[in-house]
């Protein structure tokens with residue numbers, strides 16, 4: 030076999046081997062920054078969306094939300110339904126909520142809030158409200174006079190939705206609040222205040238099922254919703270099918286369906302993401318173009334000589350393709366190492382604190398691979414442009430350098 | 433007189449450089465014949481058109497008109513790909529400024545043109561042989577910057593020789609060398625011409641160097657005198 034095909038490899042190998050190590054490191058470092066730039070933003074958005082989603086799941090709906098079948102206001106015999114759900118494959122736990130439409134009154138201030146009657150022990154397995162108590166404590170299942178209030182209900186701060194005129198400003202643990210249910214006022218003592226940062230959750234109040242029984246003796250084992258958590262995130266569809274198969278005849282929704290809100294957030298992130306990704310690719314392309322362009326400009330004469338002695342132009346172009354590929358692959362490798370060894374752990378330790386959720390960096394493997402490929406292809410194309418130009422100029426100009 | 437084989441026949445070539453509005457006629461109606469085994473010297477003052485002529489002969493540029501027959505075939509009308517192949521296989525060109533690839537060692541520089549034609553093992557073997565011929569076998573692994581000017585020019589000669597060219601062109605190969613190194617390089621040319629019957633066309637400025645040739649042509653203002 031002719032050694033012709035080895036020429037670009039030898040030329041680029043020697044070039045790398047004998048080029049200035051600092052220049053080479055700098056080029057690869059630039060490439061890695063370009064790559065990190067391409068993966069950081071989508072990972073951040075991913076992390077934000079994921080943080081929001083987790084908030085919805087862990088503070089309100091669970092992975093799956095079950096509501097009364099059509100035409101019914103309540104899920105009757107909810108304990109029986111919960112047993113059925115909890116014995117279904119893939120389910121971790123389930124908790125029933127009974128919405129008590131009532132008005133809260135404290136110190137002359139009045140407001141309508143959603144109060145849910147729950148079994149605190151079951152609810153603990155499904156939502157993280159029990160872990161988000163900022164003052165006082167969580168409810169005991171036998172507590173007939175205690176109430177747990179979300180931070181938005183008692184907060185004296187102005188929330189980002191503006192000052193809530195219904196807020197029971199200043200109510201704190203140990204205070205007595207009245208729940209007006211029907212035409213009767215029931216007195217409750219605030220046992221605890223919780224703050225999940227997710228507003229839907231923080232605008233809720235909780236009492237025990239025992240308390241509701243005392244208020245309304247007619248209440249037996251009914252629920253307006255059941256939140257279900259599952260073992261494997263993302264496996265909602267399968268578990269929903271299993272629940273149906275298991276004979277759960279209520280309406281079964283995934284958390285996405287239950288909270289249509291988030292999809293629009295993801296959509297607007299998606300378009301910002303696309304725009305920023307284009308910039309990332311552009312930066313990478315420009316970096317490689319400049320690097321190869323400078324390289325080629327400083328070796329015009331050498332390239333002219335190669336052509337003069339009869340080295341075919343495609344071999345010279347191949348040499349620059351190899352160099353661009355090496356720069357970009359090395360940049361991607363270094364970028365990946367820096368990203369996963371430094372940047373991701375840093376943001377895990379110091380998440381972005383956002384109004385409704387804390388966000389870490391979350392890398393979507395498909396995205397990652399796509400960006401990696403994009404960077405390498407773009408780098409090769411960008412390196413090829415000056416290489417093609419130089420192999421097309423007149424030989425005399427290439428060797429003796431008139432522009 | 434002994435029958436001589438013609439390698440290159442130049443017929444009435446013209447070449448004008450155009451730089452925007454300015455037209456510089458560099459060759460005007462030049463004709464000449466180069467025979468096998470010739471050692472032809474081209475002289476003339478600065479700007480007389482010597483390099484321009486050599487580039488036409490070495491297929492690095494095309495004349496505006498006229499023909500250049502290489503073994504009876506006009507090379508001026510050929511596509512660049514074919515001309516590149518002729519440069520590779522049949523011609524050797526030595527530039528004034530050595531023109532080596534800085535990152536390649538002496539032997540790698542010499543091998544390069546051969547790699548277009550053969551396997552790398554045989555290229556290397558032959559490159560070492562050619563380097564021996566120019567007296568550089570002891571420095572084959574040196575990079576160009578680790579060689580003196582004269583040694584670099586010898587590497588360039590070896591590179592021009594590796595594919596057994598029919599003609600070797602050299603454009604003031606000693607201009608950048610001191611007189612001792614210059615003599616050394618010229619001796620290499622002389623030996624190639626006498627021992628291997630290589631055909632050599634060399635440009636020089638130096639009066640004393642013209643003595644190495646068999647035949648001298650002189651250019652003035654783009655024409656032979």
Ligand SMILES: Nc1ncnc2c1ncn2[C@@H]1O[C@H](COP(=O)(O)OP(=O)(O)OP(=O)(O)O)[C@@H](O)[C@H]1O
Pocket residue numbers: 425429431449450451456457458476477478479480481482483484485
């Ligand atoms: N690439 C070019 N573009 C424009 N004009 C050129 C170019 N190369 C040479 N010339 C002009 O053509 C004329 C002949 O130049 P050439 O280089 O052939 O002369 P030369 O005899 O080799 O001179 P020297 O002894 O200085 O090397 C000069 O007037 C020169 O300025």
Ligand SMILES: [Mg+2]
Pocket residue numbers: 482483484603
């Ligand atoms: Mg000249």
